[in-house]
Amino acid sequence: MMFLRSRLCRRQSQRQIAAAARWQQTDTERWPALPLVGWLPSWGCAVILSLLVGCGSEVEMAPVSGTVTLNGQPVGNVLVIFHPEAEEGSIEAPTRPAMATADDKGRFELSTKVQGDGAAVCKHKVSVAAASGETPPPGRLPRDYQVEVKAGENVFNLELISGR
Secondary structure (H helix, E strand, O other): HHHHHHHHHHHHHHHHHHHHHHHHOHHHEEEEEEOOHHHHHHHHHHHHHHHHHOOOOOOOEEOEEEEEEEEEEEOEEEEEEEOOOOOOOOOOOOOOOEEEOOOOOEEEOOOOOOOOOEEEEEEEEEEEEEEEOOOOOOOEOOOOOEEEEOOOOOOOEEEEEEOO
16 A cells, blocks of 8 residues: 555656646747747737727817806806717717816816816817815806817807806
8 A cells, every 4th residue: 555655646746847847848849830929928918008008099189268257257266177078989088078277357278188288179068166165156057068179279158157
């Protein structure tokens, strides 16, 4: 019985040594007819990474400015938000919303990623909200108020409706 047990242990250790030796071989020693197999994981990672980064998928931006008024009078210290809408056949908006805070004269200049870069060239739903820590705006925009930002300079005059 002892002899059989030691023989099984020896056979098992020989298998482990052979398996370890196989893993120490390079890819070209394991598969001499396929020398590029070792490079496939690296190429695969490179392709997937480039797809995730999105080569050339930059969204076209255009400068957007304007004024916010209520009954013809400028409304300041309100947050103006342009929410880009998803393109036909897509479930995602092309970029994040563009925002600006109107100054005391009701003027605003939108920014999306960096100061003054504007908004994405597409249709947007527009909303106004209280600037941080401020009282609510004295009026509101009509429900589902939309504008289309086009290439080039865009100026929008947002007339609020009385009430909330």
